[in-house]
Amino acid sequence: MKILYRIEKSQSLADKVHQLWVNAPHVAHHAQAGQFVIFRIDEKGERIPLTISAVDGDSIRVIFMTIGKTTTHLARLSAGDHIQDIAGPLGKPSEIVKSGTCVLVGGGVGTASLPIIARAAKSAGNRVIGIVGARNADLLILEDEMRDACDELQISTDDGSKGFHGFAADLLKQTMAREKVDCVWIIGPAIMMKVTAEATRTAGIKTYVSLNPIMVDGTGMCGSCRVIVDGETRFACVDGPEFDAHKVDFNTLMQRIRMYQPEEKESLEKFQSHACACKGGEHHA
């Protein structure tokens, strides 16, 4: 009786970075740039939020870093397997207007959120510059797709193995020095968003970040995802996840994200010791 959501495609994109295409028509038909879904793999599973990275017909794509129990389990599922619950699309869509030149900066797996925003920004009539940063060349994802979606694409790696040797923030500053930038999206790890957003603060350029606090329901019912923006408590799942970068209290966000570290470690260790290599999680009792 219960609908299960079928995995159409499962693929590794880089070390610890994985993509899934999943059939979820109710999400696919309504998804907009900047929104996310909540997955629950099975009856015992946690509800985890993942950004909608692309849509095709009845299917959506998510791209994630395998960091803990649930993402490790997800990466072990293959085409034909099912996800028990997918709720969404959730969150507010990106606020895209025609403003001139938009720069989209992605750090690590945060890049997954960009192509859909890039396309939306472009069809709204903006010139779109993509900046994709990674620790090294092997960890770069979606390069071709971003090149296709943007008017211009710049690449940086921390170790210089590809593109600019340095941080995405440096490329953003260079771009700002070179031409007029009207709006910026920065999506990546909290610390990267915090640091990179400083580049646009004094210039007063409208800058969005997508926050990733710990969530439970994703519908505004629990307050787990609360963040402080402009001195006020907001629920990232319904008021966000995108907020004005210059008003976010990143320190509170980073402190709350670490809240369950001991439990997450325990959960992952248990999963890795119980699960057989081929089918994650089926033996965890």
Place this chain on the structure above:
Amino acid sequence: MHDRTVNQRIQDFSEVSTGMTATDAKAEAERCLQCKKPLCVTGCPVTIDIPAFIREVAAGDFRKAAAIIKEQNMLPAICGRVCPQEVQCEGVCILGKKANPIAIGELERFVADEERTHGMMMPQKKVSTGRRVAVVGAGPAGLTASAELARMGYHVTLFESLHAAGGVLMYGIPSFRLPKEIVKAEIDAVLTLGVDLKLNHLVGRSVTVNELLNYDAVFLGTGAGLPYFMGLPGENLPGVYSANEFLTRVNLMHADRFPVYDTPVKRGSRVVVAGGGNVAMDAARVARRLGGRVTLVYRRREEDLPARIAEVEHAKEEGIEFVMCANPVRILGDQAITGVECSRMSMCELDASGRPEPKEIDGENFTIDADVFIAAIGQGPNPLLIGEIPELTRGKRGNVIIDENGHTSMRKVFAGGDVATGAATVILAMGAAKTAAHAIDRMLREE
């Protein structure tokens, strides 16, 4: 009436009350005076024919008793357990004037449990009207509206944003008060009427408002799920929860069984709960079962506690410490919560609700050590969907305004339950939903 011992029950999440035996039930039913003008019925928001069902219990025909209850109430096993009977049916039972009122709630629960264990009866369904109604939210209001409409021959699509139906019955009220198998059985009974339940659908996002308004009629039962925070310094420290989050992690996600279930929760060794309603009692008793020493802080006096009496008594028996006339003013801690600073309150002039208004006493603050703090100070109507329908008239507290038929300011749109009243009770939500369902039927038949 028949509770498991404290030592047993704080070790697990099984039901505290074991209910009545058939012999107990008959004996209790025989006490009923079968009043000609039964006051009890006036105290029941859905006007169950209480003396009639009690008569059947006394006669030993439990199935007939169930059928009588179900004419007015599709979810009797739930209401028998969670209704605040002391202010409703039992509160006005004539026998209560001199001695103990009839234990109407326990009898209702007994009858419903009997029916469930012996196979549920299928209600009659009318022929299809060919009309489609959308119901938003699968809490008690949405479930009741769906059941009523399906019985009247409507094709009902019930949208629920979570992965389980039940609303607060699933994520809020803990299983030691309301076992989840019972909620599921009563939901299944509603679904067998042909209601099309769509889980994981957040209306306003997975379904647009325009798509919603394409149905012949709409019932909004989205509840009052928005948790209020107190705005205290330190409120965002790790270890500080809304009651909704704490209870959802345990009740819906089974964090009490982490790591068998993946969702974690902080098991505080020293827990402070702020609030005095059912939600606060539930949060405190859950924290107690997770192994914590629990203090409940309430700003008014003990006699002002809004929780059901049975819950307050159970909480006390289970060792929860009650600190009355006190209010948290600051959460202490640097990386995580380490304590809660509270002020003492004095009871001053009567306020609008007729109760003395609590006022802070200067210079009498005290600190309770804590590694978990749970704010259970109330919830507001969930603003997401109703905020996307600007044509809906809303009250000051964000609630949807409805008339006596559950009709909102929009022609095809009805509402009921917590979204209209603010946080209230299961039976009021069900009563309102039923009224609205019949109004929808009248509207569609007149079209």
